[in-house]
Amino acid sequence: xxxxxxxxxxxxxxxWIAAGLGLAAILFVGVVIGREALxxxxxxxxxxxxxxxxxxxxxxxxxxxxxxxxxxxxTAAAVAIEGQLGPEARPVETSSATLDYVAGNARxxxxxxxxxxxxxxxxxxxxxxxxxx
Numbered sequence: 001x002x003x004x005x006x007x008x009x010x011x012x013x014x015x016w017i018a019a020g021l022g023l024a025a026i027l028f029v030g031v032v033i034g035r036e037a038l039x040x041x042x043x044x045x046x047x048x049x050x051x052x053x054x055x056x057x058x059x060x061x062x063x064x065x066x067x068x069x070x071x072x073x074x075t076a077a078a079v080a081i082e083g084q085l086g087p088e089a090r091p092v093e094t095s096s097a098t099l100d101y102v103a104g105n106a107r108x109x110x111x112x113x114x115x116x117x118x119x120x121x122x123x124x125x126x127x128x129x130x131x132x133x
Contacts, residue, residue: 046076048102048127052118053109061115064095066125073104076130083112084124092116096128 047070054065064083070076079099086092095112102108112125 016065037096040092042103044072046070046074046102046104046130047072048062048076048079048089048129048130050125052125053122055118058113060113062113062118063111064114064118064123064125066100066110066112068102068108068110069106070102070104070106075104076102077133078131079108080128080130081110081112082126082128083114083118085114085116085118086121088124092121101133102130 049069049071050066051069052064053067056063058067066081066083068079068081077100079102080096081099082094082096083093084091093114093116095114097112098112099108099110
């Protein structure tokens with residue numbers, strides 16, 4: 001008997017197509033990440049604006065719901081919010097809350113509790129500070 005010669009096995013076309021698609025995906029991701037690394041702008045410091053959205057009576061008094069808008073790309077963590085009722089020089093009541101996180105160019109919501117009616121006197125809301133994550 002003559003020795004058995006094996007024919008070289010060719011790679012199926014579907015395997016070549018799958019390999020080409022995988023390579024194209026990897027190259028695309030690499031180009032996008034590289035472009036961001038070279039041209040992306042660095043994060044800015046957060047720019048926080050606070051405003052009341054609703055005042056709701058409850059059993060303990062009133063809740064002032066607020067929204068924090070971050071106008072910059074920088075993320076803020078542990079955002080301290082303060083609300084004061086009454087004139088700035090002599091506030092009648094003060095309340096505070098902390099939001100865990102306000103992403104860059106995003107919004108966060110929360111609420112402040114007051115015993116006195118916030119609709120009957122001036123209400124001032126402001127961000128006191130934040131941490132960078």
